Amino acid sequence: MPAKYDGLLTGKLDKVSLHSRSKSWTSASVRHSRWSLEPIRPHFFNRRPSPSKKPMRPTAWLDGLRGFAAFIVYWHHHHLWAHDLENQNAIYENAFGFEGKHYFVSAPWIRNFFTGGHYAVSIFFVISGYVLSYKGLGLIQRGQHVEAADTVGSALFRRWLRLYIPVIAVTFLWMSQSHTIGIWSRYGKPKGSFREEIWNWYALFKNYSFVFLTGDVYAFPVEYHVHSWSIPFEFKGSIITYTALSAFSRCTRNARLWCELGLIYYFMYITDGWYGAMFMAGMFLCDLDLLSVSDNLPRFLYIFENFKELIFFHLFILSLYLGGVPSPDKDKDAYKRSPGWVWLSYLKPQAVYDDKWFYLFWAAVLLVASVPRLPWLKRFFETRFCQYLARISFALYLVHGPVLWILGDRLYAATGFVTDAHREHIPGWVDAFPLTKKGVVGFELAFLAPQIVLLPCTLWLAEIVTKLFDEQSVKISTWLYKKTLAPPAQMKA
Numbered sequence: 001m002p003a004k005y006d007g008l009l010t011g012k013l014d015k016v017s018l019h020s021r022s023k024s025w026t027s028a029s030v031r032h033s034r035w036s037l038e039p040i041r042p043h044f045f046n047r048r049p050s051p052s053k054k055p056m057r058p059t060a061w062l063d064g065l066r067g068f069a070a071f072i073v074y075w076h077h078h079h080l081w082a083h084d085l086e087n088q089n090a091i092y093e094n095a096f097g098f099e100g101k102h103y104f105v106s107a108p109w110i111r112n113f114f115t116g117g118h119y120a121v122s123i124f125f126v127i128s129g130y131v132l133s134y135k136g137l138g139l140i141q142r143g144q145h146v147e148a149a150d151t152v153g154s155a156l157f158r159r160w161l162r163l164y165i166p167v168i169a170v171t172f173l174w175m176s177q178s179h180t181i182g183i184w185s186r187y188g189k190p191k192g193s194f195r196e197e198i199w200n201w202y203a204l205f206k207n208y209s210f211v212f213l214t215g216d217v218y219a220f221p222v223e224y225h226v227h228s229w230s231i232p233f234e235f236k237g238s239i240i241t242y243t244a245l246s247a248f249s250r251c252t253r254n255a256r257l258w259c260e261l262g263l264i265y266y267f268m269y270i271t272d273g274w275y276g277a278m279f280m281a282g283m284f285l286c287d288l289d290l291l292s293v294s295d296n297l298p299r300f301l302y303i304f305e306n307f308k309e310l311i312f313f314h315l316f317i318l319s320l321y322l323g324g325v326p327s328p329d330k331d332k333d334a335y336k337r338s339p340g341w342v343w344l345s346y347l348k349p350q351a352v353y354d355d356k357w358f359y360l361f362w363a364a365v366l367l368v369a370s371v372p373r374l375p376w377l378k379r380f381f382e383t384r385f386c387q388y389l390a391r392i393s394f395a396l397y398l399v400h401g402p403v404l405w406i407l408g409d410r411l412y413a414a415t416g417f418v419t420d421a422h423r424e425h426i427p428g429w430v431d432a433f434p435l436t437k438k439g440v441v442g443f444e445l446a447f448l449a450p451q452i453v454l455l456p457c458t459l460w461l462a463e464i465v466t467k468l469f470d471e472q473s474v475k476i477s478t479w480l481y482k483k484t485l486a487p488p489a490q491m492k493a
Contacts (some may be wrong), residue, residue: 042460056382059134061371064381066127067389067396069120074400074458076117077227079105081404082447085417091441095326095338105442108340109317111324114442118356119323121230122364125275128234129241129282130368136245137287141253141294148249156242157484158477163235164209165473170398170465171224175201184425187405188223211235227401237279244283253291254298260284269349274357281365289372312373319366325359395465396458403458411450 057063080089092115096106105114112119132155139148177183179194191197201224207213208220209232221229244263248256263280267273291297304311326341328334335345335355344359352358371377380386389396413422414432422430435446 040464042463059131060387061378061381062127062131062368063390064383064386065368065371066124067391067393068381068386069116069123070393070396071389072113072116072120073227073397075113076115076120077400078404078408078451078454079114079442079447081408082412082417083441085412085419086437088441093327094334095341097339098326098334098337103441105440108324109320112320115327116323118325118327118360119363122278122323122357122360123367124230125234125237125278126282126285126364126368128237129279130286131282132238132241132279133245133283133286134290136242136249137283137290140245140249140256141290141296145249149246152242152245154481156239157481158474159238159242160209160235161477161480162473163231163238165476166394166398166465166469167209167225167228167231168205169469170402171205171220171228172201174402175224183406185405186409186419186421187226187401208232209235211239225398225401227397233275237275240276241279241283244280253296257284257287257298260287268352268358268361270351272351272353274352274354274361277361278364281361282368285365285369308373309375312370315366316370316374316377319363319370322359322363323367325356325363327356392459392462392466392470395470396462399461399465400458403454403461407457408450408454411453412447415446415449417446 080092083089083092091101091103091106092111094101094106096102096108096111098106105111136148136151136155139145139151174188175197176194178185178188178190179197191200204220204223207215208217211232213232217232218229221227240263244260248259251259260280260283264277264284267276267280288297288301321340326334326338332355335341335348338345345355348355348358371381409422410426410429413419413426413429415435416431416437418430435444435449437444437446439445
């Protein structure tokens with residue numbers, strides 16, 4: 001009789017078999033549970049041993065800068081939301097000493113950490129111009145024009161999906177909750193029915209996501225996600241970058257650099273295309289950095305090599321000052337009445353309609369240029385904290401608003417930031433846990449205490465959105481692009 005049958009009769013194989021099956025079922029269930037919990041597992045709850053540390057990418061500092069800028073946007077919006085209830089937003093929007101008023105949160109350099117939202121958006125755009133052109137420029141400089149064209153084509157195909165899939169998901173969920181869960185919010189006015197809401201959301205979104213829209217680009221953000229106003233500008237800037245890469249791919253080094261500078265001048269000084277200037281400036285900085293690596297910079301730039309750190313330290317300080325530009329949207333003459341901005345106000349070109357974007361262009365460009373040339377600053381943006389923020393930066397930008405409008409509004413009402421709308425719709429939250437609002441503006445205990453809950457919740461939700469929508473948008477766009485490619489030509493026998 002075969003040995004296998006003997007084992008079955010004696011029961012020895014049964015025991016082993018059952019044990020093996022039990023072990024496999026257990027391991028399978030563990031894998032399934034981990035998979036099902038992975039999207040909602042906070043990063044700091046991950047107890048699995050971390051893999052060996054990989055060498056940091058050359059552009060890791062850019063990722064960290066983007067992540068930290070996203071955190072500044074979060075902080076900015078929370079300050080404005082809570083202090084708007086006290087009619088104190090003018091403190092944040094105007095310069096230090098405006099109309100004889102001096103507040104710590106509006107002081108030069110300090111104000112960037114409290115009102116740096118627009119500064120952060122400008123940094124996003126310059127970084128995008130740098131990152132989107134990084135691979136293509138590297139190939140162009142090495143003379144690999146066919147590969148560069150393939151890279152640009154692939155990136156252009158995937159860009160719309162990459163940007164708008166997370167926006168679709170977050171705004172649809174936000175729009176749906178008012179008709180399903182029914183949580184009241186001071187932001188947004190729901191339509192009469194869910195069907196009407198879906199149609200309105202679709203009608204506004206299709207226009208909002210059209211790159212050549214000539215109508216109101218803010219119609220969709222105003223109704224469904226005010227902070228998403230920058231995404232169409234991100235997409236337009238991406239198109240500009242990819243077009244410039246294709247147009248300049250066969251140019252000589254000097255011609256390419258002059259063309260990039262020409263477009264920067266065109267967008268900023270001839271037409272009101274401040275975002276295009278930011279993207280092109282990012283591309284220009286990337287071009288110079290790659291040329292520096294290959295020791296192929298224009299000769300005159302080597303004159304400043306020994307003074308590089310000194311020069312860029314002062315440019316960094318100047319960047320922080322310009323980044324704190326006041327934002328008095330309703331008072332165009334405020335700059336001429338703002339201490340420290342009187343003479344700067346005369347530098348703004350006629351083409352720029354909204355003054356602040358001219359100063360923010362220079363602020364963002366000088367910052368991105370300075371960071372890699374100041375080792376101590378570069379190391380900060382390469383820290384684990386900044387790299388963590390970098391991984392969730394897009395999702396953090398999208399979700400901090402809904403968390404603020406629902407949970408944040410209630411917690412601020414509980415600590416004392418109350419309006420008549422709160423008393424009418426959520427009376428149970430009004431002064432539920434009153435805290436003092438005395439002290440330095442922006443540092444009130446009533447404002448800071450809710451952050452103990454709000455910041456972890458926002459970061460956690462940003463991780464979930466990153467895993468479910470942001471990372472998936474990358475995979476989906478890449479998969480679709482590969483599905484459209486023609487099969488490689490078969491070699492002839």
